[in-house]
Amino acid sequence: MNQDSHFVFDGGTLALDLLNTWRFNADQPLDLLQSPEDLIIWLTAAGLPDGADCAELSSSPPNRRILLDETLWLRRDILLIVQSLVAGELPPPYTVDALNRILTENGTSFRLDSLTIPPEGDQEEGMEGQLVLNVHEHISSVLGVLQPIALSAARIVTEVNPTRIRQCAFSNCMYWFLDTSKSGRRRWCSMSRCGNRAKVAKHYRQRITPS
Ligand SMILES: [Zn+2]
Structure with missing residues (x-):
């Protein structure tokens, strides 16, 4: 299935863009990375891999399968890291080890x-x-393809104010983003998507609720 058009890159950094391969579809969470082919489409859309040698590494069917499994583990660890930071806690040590395993690859x-x-x-x-x-x-390995994503996660841990890590305020959206706005009050993953949906919903509520 070509899901290219479903992928979004509004997270402001690769690690959050990877988290955003989970989305709501008809009120149910949907994983857009269901096959190695989905992952290759996502990686290409994200500008990865950026070297001929990593394209070669990810081209064989077993390598693509390993790459998908490793990506899904990395996504799970990034989610735990981000949730910890937002809660004002340190990321679990095993998630740091998981990042380091890729960072040193x-x-x-x-x-x-x-x-x-x-x-x-x-x-x-x-x-x-x-x-x-x-x-x-x-x-040096398939895992190296994921290094830019792990580096992005490491920068979130070390350089980002956790209050600027947000999840979209729209009820049917689970996208994460970095709020880099001056005011620090960004609420929507994307103004053109959820910002407008929220405006429409508010307008509808005002029409059906007489004041
Ligand atoms: Zn949203």
Whole structure:
């Protein structure tokens, strides 16, 4: 099933966008990530993976299955972390361990390369053919594909005021978002979606409730 059009990216950060793959559908919670194919569509829509090597890692059927399972575990841990922060508590240690498992997944390697200078290059940068030490970040496993999401969650823990982590105030919406507004009074996941639905509902109530 192509659920591309159902995915929303209003959370303000990847970790909350991942939580928002749960939504209400006819008053019932619906998980939009039901198959590895759903996940690949979501990852692509989110701009992940962003390297050819991770596309390769996530392309084989067993890897895609593992990737889905790992993503669902990560989503569960992010929900626990966010709920803890909103309640003014520290995230459970095992959720921190789970984030660290992904955060430390990718590696850094070094490589000596010969310097090539483009025709318009600055000669003071070095001599053509001179050896330079380059740093390469490489994705070492399927889990590495999820690192940007874990990093987003880690930044929520370390950099975000918990009072700015919100869940949409509309009764039939469970989307999470970061309130980055100046006033700090954002209530809706999206003005064009739930903001307008709330306005319509209020208008309807005023019409049927005589003052
Ligand atoms: Zn909403």
